[in-house]
Amino acid sequence: MGLRTASSRALLALVWAAVVGAYAWRCSHYVSELGDGSAAAAYYNRLVDGFSSGQLHLKVEVPPLLRQLPDPWDPATNRSIRGSMYASNRLHDTSYYQGKIFLYFGPTPALVLFWPFRAVTGSYLSHSAAVAIFSSFGFTMVTALWLAIWRRYYSKVPAIVVAGGLAALGLATSVPLLLARPDVWEVPISCAYALVMLMLGALWQALHDSTRRTVWLAVAASALGLAIGARPWLVLACPALLVPAVTGAGSIGVPGRRRRLLTDLVAIGLPLAAIGLCLALYNLRRFDSIFEFGQRYQLAEDRQDAARHFSLTYLWFNFRVYFLSVATWDSRFPFVTGVSSLPPPAGHAEVDQPFGLLTNTPVTAFALYLLLRGRESFRTRPAELRAFVGIVAGVFAVGAVTLCLFYGTCTRYQVEFHPALTLLAALGGLAWISSTQGSRASRRAITTLWLATVAASVTVESLRSWHGRVDQLVARAAALETERRPFQALSLYQEAIRSSPDRVDLRYQAALLLEELGMTSAAITEHEALLQVDPFHVGGCNRLGRLLANARRGAEAVRLFHRVVGMQPQYPEAHFNLGLAFQLENRHGEAIRCFEETLRLRPGFPLAHRQRAISLQAAAVPRP
Incomplete structure (x- = not known):
């Protein structure tokens, strides 16, 4: 049936519009910009103001008291100066070095969105709007990729099955959890998500379009390079760019193989080298080190220069939290109240109640099917599809392992690897349904099971996201009470009550x-x-x-x-x-x-x- 029928196109367009609309609606209900309520005060806009003035630090006044501290990075002594997480005019989670305030979050969001928006419109873009834009762009990229997979390899699978997979790719990827608080912390993560989805789409094209493979590899490398500028750990995903070049060179005759491989490697290397050089100079000019993004000099609740940020001792704990923690339930809306807690290992930071993916998102079981049983069905598929599945699996593994080694465990970090896991699960679902033989009734039963699994995953994650949004409203209200802004705090409590009246x-x-x-x-x-x-x-x-x-x-x-x-x-x-x-x-x-x-x-x-x-x-x- 494919995309040729009007009903199929309408169904898929409806799912896409519903997901993007949900993203926009969730972000539109977030009004705080670091406690100020004004987009001009947002950290990324202050960075843009700095760039526009020819400087790399934020365009903010450094408090004289901060300059006078013998150790300005000591959380106990700088607390009253940096402010709480939601305080107005705060400096919390910025970096202080040689009398200037810097942003340790990656510069890519400012370069690709905040600065162009400011230049074109003359207005400031809020953090929440940026998160909505990045998330919607990322979902649009994965939508195009998902439909390309369907058209090329699974065109006989009903559109309703594909629509279910599309819903999972939009609403069962931890992106809804990210949208519960679309502020400065979520901006670089959503930006990296958008660029990684663009990279995957470009790599898909590079695998299937041999005449323009070099162009698509350059696009993929540029996207990944910019993603590294948002989330530096993504440098570990660079080997994924080599897969189309290596597999494509193998299909060419010996005389042209080396020349084509060299061309592809140049297409990959030039964008990465250019962006990497810019990032190195950016860090060198700010912190006198090409490898320092500013985390060492961060003004935070815990001391960053003494923290052990990566350790094998965190691996098993973080894996259990991210993948095996069980949601706790309540009889009152939104029913999901959190996750079961585990004592963290020594040196680990506070746990931000992430969502156990394997235990609470049943659609991920199809990723396990793809790993354990789906390989049989993929053996009869073209090498390009197998290579792409390997790329997605590699991106997931790099993200999951990196974040499981990190000393912080946060809900928003799941967006670093959950979308790739859901894409693997969706591919597993297609492989399972397309390989099923039997009567029409049995195929309908399998389709129903797939859709029920997707619906359960979307529902549970949506409820958890709703609970997270209410928790963020309460946290901001409590901060406003501390600042003696009772009327603003009351407004947030009342908004939270409207969301969870029980x-x-x-x-x-x-x-x-x-x-x-x-x-x-x-x-x-x-x-x-x-x-x-x-x-x-x-x-x-x-x-x-x-x-x-x-x-x-x-x-x-x-x-x-x-x-x-x-x-x-x-x-x-x-x-x-x-x-x-x-x-x-x-x-x-x-x-x-x-x-x-x-x-x-x-x-x-x-x-x-x-x-x-x-x-x-x-x-x-x-x-x-």
């Missing part, structure tokens, strides 16, 4: 903030909404009871404090609060018993003595 911890924090701001009526409403979700939330019952008591709504306060006493009978404050509520209702006999129970539990409670005396006096006075 999260009682969010409602409780919002209610406390409303109390602090003197918005009593709104605080009462928020506490009441909290107790509708969890009627036995002790903090909610206590706080709402006090608010109702202050509003002279004693009967309602009595019911709430009765509930607290039932839950925590050994808690003296619960009995004391109930006694105060009884006083409001002129039920002094019951109030006296509550205050006496309070004093039994805590004999030295002076307020309980005082309120007991008041109730004793009131009870002794006859009512008119």
Whole structure:
């Protein structure tokens, strides 16, 4: 059937549009640029401003206090100067060297997107918009690649199967998890993802278009070189560029083989050498070393010049976290609450709860099928397809091994290798379905199983991404509270509540903030909404009871404090609060018993003595 039918084209276009639309929607809901809310304050735009002014450091003022520190990279002494992760005008995660502030994140995003956007429009591009653009470009590249594979080798496979694979390549690759916080940390990763997908597409063309192989190899090498400028570890993926050159030279007669191989190697080497030389000079001019990107001089929560960034001791731990950690579930939306935690080895940094790919994304099982059983079906396929599968497997292996050796374990790092793994899984799915023999009913059953596996993977990752987005909103709100910006913090809590209305911890924090701001009526409403979700939330019952008591709504306060006493009978404050509520209702006999129970539990409670005396006096006075 292929792409010749209108229904097939419409289905695939719909999946592509849905994925890109989801990317854009997720990023459009992220408003913070390092706590400032302005794209002009984004680190990459400050780098662009520096480039435009003829300098390699950020165009920011260096705080005089930072210059005066005897050891400016000590996290304990520079904390108040660099600011927290979401503080406004912060310097967190920049690099300080010889009195200047640099960006240790790779320069490629600034060169290929931020600077051109600024030059053409005169405006600044936000980090979140850049992540959406890079992610969408990467998905578009893998879409074109996926359709090319289908047309050339699996044209008899139904379009619905290919559409399912396309959905997995867009929504089961950890890219949705990256979009939960599309800020400066995610910009170079999404940029590298886009360029690696471009490289894979160019290598596919180089394998299948012998007349223009040299051109496609130059494109692939340029893409990988720029990707190295975003994520330097990708230099380890350079051997993948040699595969089309070597396999292509083998198909040419002996007289022309060496000349064509040399031409291909030049096409690969020139872009890599040019970009590599530029990166070396960039580092040399900034840090007096061609190999230093600035991480050694980073202003961070932990000291980078003393950290052991790569070690074999991290390998097994990181592998278990990235591939085998199991999601924890809850009965309330978004249902996925995190992953099971493991104690990290010595020297390892904090774990950012990545997502176990093999245990939580069932579509990856088809990558295992490709490895264990799919090779049989590929033996009958052309050498070009086998070579391409080897390239994708190599890119995945390089990314996975490198990140498993690294001292940090972060959700966003999964985008370094998960897309390649999902592409292998999709290829495994095509190999499995195309090689299946049997009745129409059995083929339909297999197709249904494939689509169900894709749907489960997309659903689980989407829910985990939703949970991650809410966590980021809460983290930013807490930072704003620390900066004494309560109204902005309240806005973020309310946005988080709209995303996860059943999260009682969010409602409780919002209610406390409303109390602090003197918005009593709104605080009462928020506490009441909290107790509708969890009627036995002790903090909610206590706080709402006090608010109702202050509003002279004693009967309602009595019911709430009765509930607290039932839950925590050994808690003296619960009995004391109930006694105060009884006083409001002129039920002094019951109030006296509550205050006496309070004093039994805590004999030295002076307020309980005082309120007991008041109730004793009131009870002794006859009512008119």
